Each structure stands twice: as structure tokens, then as C-alpha cells.
Amino acid sequence: MIFTLKIWRQKDAADKGGLVTYNVDDISPDSSFFEMLDQLNQHLIAQGVDPVSFDHDCREGICGTCSLYINGRPHGPLKGTTTCQLHMRSFRNGETIFVEPWRCGAFPVIKDLIVDRSAFDRIIQAGGYVSVNSGGIPDANTIPVPKSDSDASFDAAACIGCGACVASCPNASAMLFVSAKVSHLALLPQGRIEAARRVQNMVATMDSLGFGNCSNAYACEAECPKEISVTNIARMNREFLAAKLFAEKEKQISVSL
Amino acid sequence: MALAGLFLVVFLLVHLGINLLLLADDGGQSFSAAAAFMGTNPVIRLFEVVLFGGFLLHMAFGVLVTIRNRVSRPVRYQHKSQSETSPLSKYMIHSGIIVFIFLVLHFIDFYFVKIGLVAPPAGIDRHDFYHRSLLLFSDKGYASIYMIGFLFLGFHLNHAVQAAFQTIGMNHNKYIGTIKVVSILYAIIVAGGFMVIPVRFMLFR
Incomplete structure (x- = not known):
């Protein structure tokens, strides 16, 4: 198969960047999108040109490292998959493919198609965990969970x-991500204990990092490779409202030496 | 924004109910009685302030949130988004601005006349909403402007009602289907209901 690629090239965070057109041929329909980019990069290296930088790790759709905004859709045209699970047979022969990095002020471009997603780490650090060690695997039904x-x-x-x-x-907006993290812990007894504090801290951190707000367009649900539902956003909103209105006030203990 | 919006949703139903009295074939008696009640009842007078507050809050939040949302993506994509979205959700600020322009017009036509800021047309008392409406809707161009305003209000409401429920956390597979249907029906009934009035006056005077 042959393709015309329009790939976002940007030297570093300070560079303005722009789309560069490349032509690739001899692409197997069964090669993955990344294998196609690998092929392109081999050509570029042979020509002495800086290869296209992109994030990837497991290449089996479970690590969340890969990205790419392909023809106006994150992770490309295939529903419920990551870019690494996308194969060239999902494109027409001769098609022009636009490849851009994720665009968000909180995700600055590091180089070419790689963005800095540590904003997500900061949101997790604000509460996306259970503070006590959960120990080994408990016996079944010691902690009942519906x-x-x-x-x-x-x-x-x-x-x-x-x-x-x-x-x-x-x-x-990062609401789907944050709501998935809030929900997965809030629904379980171990996560319930810190639920009120967690949702408030994670939402406050999300807001402070400059993500937008949810206007219920639901593009996130349509594009999520793990098909996370927007009902999680409603759950987060409920948790947030309940925490703001009804959560017990935490006692501030001042220690003087 | 969602809570202020839901409050306005209730207001629209009351306003529509009173306006539909214009259709009663009694020379405007029932409509004028309702208008007089709304204009004199102390509880309603108090609620008018709350209503203005609701409008202002809703608009202020709408503008603020839109600005924040625009700023959050300083560099935009070269390729147009191909993601499936709820179609009207991306144009809420646009439909909102059109409804706002309509609201300004509506204030000049009625509210400012009532409170004496704008002089009423010759021969019509400033509290006589019935004859004021008849005169306005006798102008086809003017009636059309009103109907366009309501059409965009309908687009706005179609997304707004279901989105407001999602925002306040009410999204559950038990009733989300019902909320979506009610949202669409509400938008059609409110926009259609308000539009029926100028159509009636244009066609059967």
C-alpha cells in the first residue's frame, strides 16, 4: 500500500513546528501504524534526516503510552483501540493521513508527536490512590463488594x-480521565474511606492545570480506547457535590513543640 | 451553570403557559389578567429579581466557561475533528448568543416599555401587553425574527436539559433514556409553543 503522510514535526517545546509531507510505499496492509512509521523512520535515517519521534511502549494496547491524533481522531479511525492496535488495512490505499500530537495547553509538545502528559501524574498524586497498604490478597468475601x-x-x-x-x-477537558480514577476507587470499600477528600483534591488539581470544562459533547466516550463511559463523569460530579455539601470536616491538629 | 439553566427551564414553561393564553379567543382578557397578576403579585415581583439573577449567572458562567475552554487548547489541530459528538453541544455559546440578542430585543419590546424606559407605540398603554403583541406580530419580518430566536432557543434547550442532568450527576442507565427523550420533547414543545403564537397572528388576524 502507498500513503501520503502529513506529520507534525517540531524540534522541541520552543519550536513553532508544522506539518511535513512524506510519501511511503511498500506498506503491508497487516503492518501496524507504528510499523509503518518505523518503516518511514528507517528511510529518514538512511537519508540522514532526524526520524519522527513518537511515544510507544507495550504495542498491545494496555500501557497507555501511545497517542497520535490521526485524521482528526485520537488513536485513529478504529473504535475502542489504541494507535498500536491500529493496522494499515483500516486506511484506503493512497490515502492522505494527518498525524498530529495531542493538543492541550496542559500537554505541551516535547518533540514531534510526543507530548508531556505528566499533568495526569499530578492529578493521580492529588488522590488517585488508597493511602494504606492493602496487604496480600484477602480471602474471598472478607470484604463484601456488590x-x-x-x-x-x-x-x-x-x-x-x-x-x-x-x-x-x-x-x-480531562473529566473522563479524572472521573474514571475517582469512580474506580469510590465504588470499592477500600477506596470509599478517602473518597470525599480524593474527589475534591483531584478536581482542584485538574482545574489548576488548565484543562477545559465538560460541555457534555461526549467525544471522549466515543474515542476512549477502553470505552470508558461518561456515566463516570456524572458519578464524579455526584461525589464532588456530596463531598462539598456533606463531608465531615477534617480536624486540624496543631502540634507545638 | 447547570442549576441556573434548570431554573430558567422552569421559568420558560411558566412564560409559555401565559403566552399561550394569547391564543384564547377572548380578545386578550385572560392573557391581560395573567400579565396583570405577574406584574402586581408581590411574590412574583420578588421572583423577578431571582429570575434576573438566574439569567445573569447563567450567561456569566457560560461566557467564563467558554473562554476557559478555548484557552485550554492554545495550539489547535490542523485536521478537523472527526469524533462523534452530541451535535448541538459544540455550538451552545453560539445558540446562546443568538438567544441573548433575541432577549435584548424582547426587553426593548416589552420590559423596557413596561418600566417606562422606552415609549410605547401610539395608542397603546405601556401595561397593555396584549395589543403590543398583536401589533408586533402583525409585522411579518418582526414575527420571523421572533421565530428564528425561538428556533435557536430550541437548539440550545435540546442539548441543555440533558446536559444539565449529567452535570448535576444524574446519569444512570435506569433513567438517562427518559431524560434524553424529555429533553428533546421539552425543546420542541417550548420552541414550537412560542412559535405558534406569531404564526397564529400572521395567518388568522
Whole structure:
């Protein structure tokens, strides 16, 4: 197969950057999108040109490292998959393919197609965890969890933190990501204990990092490679409202030596 | 924004209910009685302030949120987004601005006349909303402007009602389907209901 690629090239964070056109041929329909880019990069290296930088790691859709905004859609045209699971057979022969980095003020471009997603790490650091060690695997039914809650929690926990929700959102909002993290812990007894503090801290951090707000366009749900549902956003909003209105006030203990 | 919006949603129903009295074939008696009640009842007078507050809050939040949302993506994509979205959700600020322009016009036509800021047309008392409406809608161009305003209000409401429920956390597979249907029906009934009045006066005077 042959393709015309229009790839965003940008030397570093300070560079203005722009689209550069490349032609690739002899691409197998069964090669993945990254294998196609690898092929392009081999050509570029042979010509002494700086190869295209892009993020990738596991190449099996579970790590959340890969990105790429392909023809106006994060992770390309295939639903419920990451870019590494996308194959060239999903494109027409001779098609022009636009490849751009995630666009969000909170995700600055580092080089070419690589963006800095550490904003997500900061949101997780604000509360996306359970503070006590959970120990070894408990015996079944020592902590009862309703099956429906455990299912919903697991569905939310499927979030790999790739940032496709932010990339697709008309407002570059991170609500789907944050709500998935809030939900997966809030639905389980171990996560319930810190739920009120967690949702407030994570939302405050999300807001401070410059992500946009949710206007319920639901592009995030349509593009999420793990098909996380926007019902999680409603759950986060409920948790947030309940925490603001009803959470017990934390006692401030001042220690003087 | 969602809470202020839901408050306005209730207001629109009351306003529509009173306006539909214009259709009663009684020479405007029932409509004028309702207008007089709204203009004199102390509870309603107090709520008018709350209503203005609701409008101002809703608009202020709308503008603020839109600015924040624009700023959050300083470098835009070269390729147009191909993501499936709820179609009207991306144009809320646009439909909102059109409704706002309509609201300004509406204030000049009625509210400012009532409070004496704008002089009423010759021969019509400034509290006589019935004859004021008849005169306005007898102008086809003017009636059309009103109907365009309501059409965009309908677009706005179609997304707004279901989105407001999502924002306040009410999204559950038990009732989200019902909310979506109610949202669409509400938008059609409100926009259609307000539009029926100028159509009636244009066609059967």
C-alpha cells in the first residue's frame, strides 16, 4: 500500500513546528501504524534526516503510552483501540493521513508527536490512590463488594491514562480521565474511606492545570480506547457535590513543640 | 451553570403557559389578567429579581466557561475533528448568543416599555401587553425574527436539559433514556409553543 503522510514535526517545546509531507510505499496492509512509521523512520535515517519521534511502549494496547491524533481522531479511525492496535488495512490505499500530537495547553509538545502528559501524574498524586497498604490478597468475601459495583469499578479501572479523552474533547477537558480514577476507587470499600477528600483534591488539581470544562459533547466516550463511559463523569460530579455539601470536616491538629 | 439553566427551564414553561393564553379567543382578557397578576403579585415581583439573577449567572458562567475552554487548547489541530459528538453541544455559546440578542430585543419590546424606559407605540398603554403583541406580530419580518430566536432557543434547550442532568450527576442507565427523550420533547414543545403564537397572528388576524 502507498500513503501520503502529513506529520507534525517540531524540534522541541520552543519550536513553532508544522506539518511535513512524506510519501511511503511498500506498506503491508497487516503492518501496524507504528510499523509503518518505523518503516518511514528507517528511510529518514538512511537519508540522514532526524526520524519522527513518537511515544510507544507495550504495542498491545494496555500501557497507555501511545497517542497520535490521526485524521482528526485520537488513536485513529478504529473504535475502542489504541494507535498500536491500529493496522494499515483500516486506511484506503493512497490515502492522505494527518498525524498530529495531542493538543492541550496542559500537554505541551516535547518533540514531534510526543507530548508531556505528566499533568495526569499530578492529578493521580492529588488522590488517585488508597493511602494504606492493602496487604496480600484477602480471602474471598472478607470484604463484601456488590457484583454490580465491582463490575462498574473494574470498567472504570480499565482507563490506561493515554489522554485520548483530552485530545478529542472540544474543550480539552480531562473529566473522563479524572472521573474514571475517582469512580474506580469510590465504588470499592477500600477506596470509599478517602473518597470525599480524593474527589475534591483531584478536581482542584485538574482545574489548576488548565484543562477545559465538560460541555457534555461526549467525544471522549466515543474515542476512549477502553470505552470508558461518561456515566463516570456524572458519578464524579455526584461525589464532588456530596463531598462539598456533606463531608465531615477534617480536624486540624496543631502540634507545638 | 447547570442549576441556573434548570431554573430558567422552569421559568420558560411558566412564560409559555401565559403566552399561550394569547391564543384564547377572548380578545386578550385572560392573557391581560395573567400579565396583570405577574406584574402586581408581590411574590412574583420578588421572583423577578431571582429570575434576573438566574439569567445573569447563567450567561456569566457560560461566557467564563467558554473562554476557559478555548484557552485550554492554545495550539489547535490542523485536521478537523472527526469524533462523534452530541451535535448541538459544540455550538451552545453560539445558540446562546443568538438567544441573548433575541432577549435584548424582547426587553426593548416589552420590559423596557413596561418600566417606562422606552415609549410605547401610539395608542397603546405601556401595561397593555396584549395589543403590543398583536401589533408586533402583525409585522411579518418582526414575527420571523421572533421565530428564528425561538428556533435557536430550541437548539440550545435540546442539548441543555440533558446536559444539565449529567452535570448535576444524574446519569444512570435506569433513567438517562427518559431524560434524553424529555429533553428533546421539552425543546420542541417550548420552541414550537412560542412559535405558534406569531404564526397564529400572521395567518388568522
